[in-house]
Amino acid sequence: MTFQLPPLTVDPVERIKQAYRNIENADRPEVWIYLRPESAVIAEAQQLRETFQRRSTPPLFGVLVAIKDNIDVAGLPTTAGCPSYSYVPRSSAPAVQLLLDAGAIVVGKTNLDQFATGLVGTRSPYGAVRNAYEPELVSGGSSSGSAVAVALGLVDAALGTDTAGSGRIPAAFNRIYSIKATVGYVPLAGVVSACASYDCVNVFARTLSLAGDITAVMGAPEPGNSRALPATYPLAARPDPVIAVASLDQMPQLQPSWRDAYSTAVARAEALGWTTRTVDIADLIDVGALLYSGALVAERHAAVGAFVEGGSPDLDPTVAEIIVNAGKHSASALASDQAKVREYTTRAEDLLTGVDALLLPTAPFHPSIAVVEADPMATNSQLGVFTTFLNVLDMAAVAFPSPDEKSFGLSLIGRAFEDEVLLDLTSRFTGQAPPSMSMYPSYGIGVFGAHMRGEPLNEQLLGLGAAYAGDIRTAPAYRLLALSSDDAVTKVALTPSRDGRAVDGELWRLSPAGLGELLEAVKRPQSLGKILTEQGDEVSAFLCDSTVSATATDISEFGGWRAFASSRLVHN
Numbered sequence: 188m189t190f191q192l193p194p195l196t197v198d199p200v201e202r203i204k205q206a207y208r209n210i211e212n213a214d215r216p217e218v219w220i221y222l223r224p225e226s227a228v229i230a231e232a233q234q235l236r237e238t239f240q241r242r243s244t245p246p247l248f249g250v251l252v253a254i255k256d257n258i259d260v261a262g263l264p265t266t267a268g269c270p271s272y273s274y275v276p277r278s279s280a281p282a283v284q285l286l287l288d289a290g291a292i293v294v295g296k297t298n299l300d301q302f303a304t305g306l307v308g309t310r311s312p313y314g315a316v317r318n319a320y321e322p323e324l325v326s327g328g329s330s331s332g333s334a335v336a337v338a339l340g341l342v343d344a345a346l347g348t349d350t351a352g353s354g355r356i357p358a359a360f361n362r363i364y365s366i367k368a369t370v371g372y373v374p375l376a377g378v379v380s381a382c383a384s385y386d387c388v389n390v391f392a393r394t395l396s397l398a399g400d401i402t403a404v405m406g407a408p409e410p411g412n413s414r415a416l417p418a419t420y421p422l423a424a425r426p427d428p429v430i431a432v433a434s435l436d437q438m439p440q441l442q443p444s445w446r447d448a449y450s451t452a453v454a455r456a457e458a459l460g461w462t463t464r465t466v467d468i469a470d471l472i473d474v475g476a477l478l479y480s481g482a483l484v485a486e487r488h489a490a491v492g493a494f495v496e497g498g499s500p501d502l503d504p505t506v507a508e509i510i511v512n513a514g515k516h517s518a519s520a521l522a523s524d525q526a527k528v529r530e531y532t533t534r535a536e537d538l539l540t541g542v543d544a545l546l547l548p549t550a551p552f553h554p555s556i557a558v559v560e561a562d563p564m565a566t567n568s569q570l571g572v573f574t575t576f577l578n579v580l581d582m583a584a585v586a587f588p589s590p591d592e593k594s595f596g597l598s599l600i601g602r603a604f605e606d607e608v609l610l611d612l613t614s615r616f617t618g619q620a621p622p623s624m625s626m627y628p629s630y631g632i633g634v635f636g637a638h639m640r641g642e643p644l645n646e647q648l649l650g651l652g653a654a655y656a657g658d659i660r661t662a663p664a665y666r667l668l669a670l671s672s673d674d675a676v677t678k679v680a681l682t683p684s685r686d687g688r689a690v691d692g693e694l695w696r697l698s699p700a701g702l703g704e705l706l707e708a709v710k711r712p713q714s715l716g717k718i719l720t721e722q723g724d725e726v727s728a729f730l731c732d733s734t735v736s737a738t739a740t741d742i743s744e745f746g747g748w749r750a751f752a753s754s755r756l757v758h759n
Contacts, residue, residue, distance in 0.1 A: 188213070189319060190340035192251070199232040199249035199292065206251055206294060210341050217314035218332045219342070220256045221263055222295040231292055239290075246624060247404060248290035250397070254283060255335045256296040257303050258388065259377035263293075267491070268301035268311045271499040280386045282346065282405045289404045294342050296479035297332025301506040302491050303348050303381040305329045306356050306570045307559045310503045313363045315556055319361045321591070324583040325554050327357035327570075329381075330389070334361045337391040344392040344401050350381045351478050352549075352574025354389030355586035359596020362588040364398045364619075366390050366610075368626070369583045369603045371414030373405045382486035384566075385478070385578035395587065399610050401620025406626050419700035420604040420627055421652025424611040428543035430456050440551035440572055448592035449548050456546060459615060466538055466545070474531035475575030479568050482521040483528070483579070488514035507695040528579055535580045539602060542586040544612055547573045549586050549596035573598070585609045587617055607654065625654075629630025630702045633659055633718060633728035634665060635692035636679035636748045644678075647708065651701035656694040659726065662719040663689045666749070668731060668739040670712065679748060680713050680731035689721055691747030692728070 190209040193202050207225045232249065239248065245698045254260050257267040258274035260283055266273045279287065285542035287293070300310040308331030316331035318339035326335050331346025334357030337345050343511040347354045358365030366389060373388040380386055388405065392398035432453050435446055457463055477483050487510050494504060495510045539545065550570050559566050577584055581603045589595040599609045600617070606626050614621040635646040640655060665687040670678050681690065697705065706715055709729070716730040731739070745751040 195249055200229055203228050203232055206242045213339050217298055217316050218335050220266055220296045220298050220313055245290035245500055250291045251294050251342045252291050253294055253297045253333055253342045255299055255330050255333045255347045257379040258346055260293055261295055268299045270501050281374040285405050297336055299331055301503045303329040304506045304509055305354060306352055306567050309556055309559050310506050312501045313489050324553055325559055328362040329353040330357050334358055334391050338363050339710060344397055346540050347389045349387045349389040350385050352571045355574050355598055356550050356570060358586045360553055360594050364395050365586040366398045366402045367584045368402055368606050370578050370581055376647030380490040395613055395619040396622050400624045403624035403626045417604055418497050422629055422696050423609045424543050424608045425649055429462045429464055431542040431545040432463045433468045433547060434465050437468050442552040445595045448589055448595045451591045452597055462656055470531055470534045471576045472572055474579055477524050478575045478579055481524045482516035483524050484513040485521050532580050544609055545600040547598050549598045553594045585613045587613055619756035629696040631694050631696055631726055633692050633726040635690055639693050648695055651704055653695045656696050659692050659694045660721045661690045662721050663687060664739055665690055666743045670739050680729045682731055688743050
């Protein structure tokens with residue numbers, strides 16, 4: 188049985204009371220390693236409410252979150268799934284602190300595969316975390332408790348970590364959303380490492396929009412912790428994307444009903460007008476295997492090997508074996524595998540040339556807890572066949588539930604820093620509302636003519652990775668002028684006027700470099716300036732000096748470019 192939380196518009200205290208009723212009724216003690224007292228969480232919510240009583244609320248005001256117990260929360264023990272490893276941090280991980288600063292409230296710390304080593308959710312002295320819907324099946328790991336807490340409706344969202352699929356596979360098995368952003372987008376300070384070079388903090392939520400907004404909050408600049416942004420990056424997918432897909436022949440691991448579900452997903456993409464292109468994923472699977480069977484796993488030993496080799500009665504035997512063996516790889520073997528990764532990375536770049544994303548199943552099958560207990564190593568390795576390569580190859584992904592088959596999850600996978608392309612595509616594929624917050628810095632620009640959707644110059648914006656952000660209308664203080672030009676396309680610009688009127692247009696978002704490139708194409712008498720919308724917001728837009736009015740055509744009476752263009756068609 189799953190539960191619901193009241194909408195975020197409800198008072199946080201009432202939502203917390205309902206959350207704790209849900210936790211009690213769910214009777215899933217294995218989800219939690221540490222659950223904060225209800226009274227303490229309510230007191231925090233009351234303080235938050237008082238702080239923002241006369242101020243605008245922050246973006247995550249009252250959002251209830253759970254934190255995987257390898258991520259530090261000030262004052263709460265961090266165990267990484269091993270009681271004898273426990274310590275109490277004085278400060279929260281930057282990722283957590285960013286959520287708290289944005290108004291989120293931590294309910295507790297969640298269970299995990301010990302030291303984030305596993306994809307099954309059964310490798311913990313705190314107990315195997317059962318699947319939210321079918322308790323005899325695994326929840327997936329290593330971020331098992333976080334995923335189940337969200338799926339059951341005990342919290343709004345949760346943080347996990349994802350090195351080889353530890354965020355995406357639990358999301359698939361528990362039918363929720365998970366965002367595994369570009370490696371380094373979310374700060375990793377205050378996180379107990381699994382493989383430091385490939386670790387990511389991921390977000391779980393029941394909706395794409397909430398998962399995206401939480402990810403965006405955590406991606407705020409953290410000097411010394413976050414990865415530097417490239418000069419340019421796309422903020423949306425193209426209207427007619429090309430999606431890479433895999434042949435079923437290359438996925439023999441897929442259980443029979445999921446083979447049909449994947450084919451249905453590909454057909455769904457094509458029905459949306461997307462072009463699909465079958466690609467060879469053999470290299471992806473091969474490089475992913477290096478993270479389990481190669482020397483890259485030596486990083487697990489570097490993280491906690493000394494502690495594990497010291498011996499402790501609460502070590503999971505499978506986890507301990509993996510970590511001890513990880514320390515047996517030579518420096519030469521590690522250097523060799525790192526060279527292989529560089530070669531595979533080049534091949535992967537070639538594979539994705541000309542495509543917007545890769546659509547794959549998230550997991551090949553969904554095992555029972557009994558099956559995992561019978562063969563913990565092999566089953567775990569098989570589960571990661573479609574997930575382990577991502578961080579090794581510096582890719583981003585959004586994992587989401589299939590609309591056609593329970594527990595079958597899909598992942599849209601793309602290049603580093605193309606996270607917003609993946610979010611856009613996921614929104615369009617699932618019908619879920621997109622996030623309201625942007626992950627990456629952007630500039631808004633209002634367009635009122637041929638740069639609007641479906642118009643001749645819109646391709647310019649699309650080519651710069653721009654994202655449509657909605658329709659806008661100016662304050663009633665502008666004239667819309669069609670400029671005289673030798674160009675085949677009529678260009679327009681706004682000019683301030685005392686007897687102006689409101690003009691309809693569109694708002695688009697561009698990366699800073701994209702805006703700079705657009706400006707290079709602007710010719711006199713156009714220039715970029717600021718206008719006011721009817722809501723009083725200030726937006727950049729193409730303007731021109733009123734002195735050009737003698738040679739321009741005033742089309743303000745139409746209220747916007749589209750009405751003007753329609754009138755020309757009628758008269759022609």
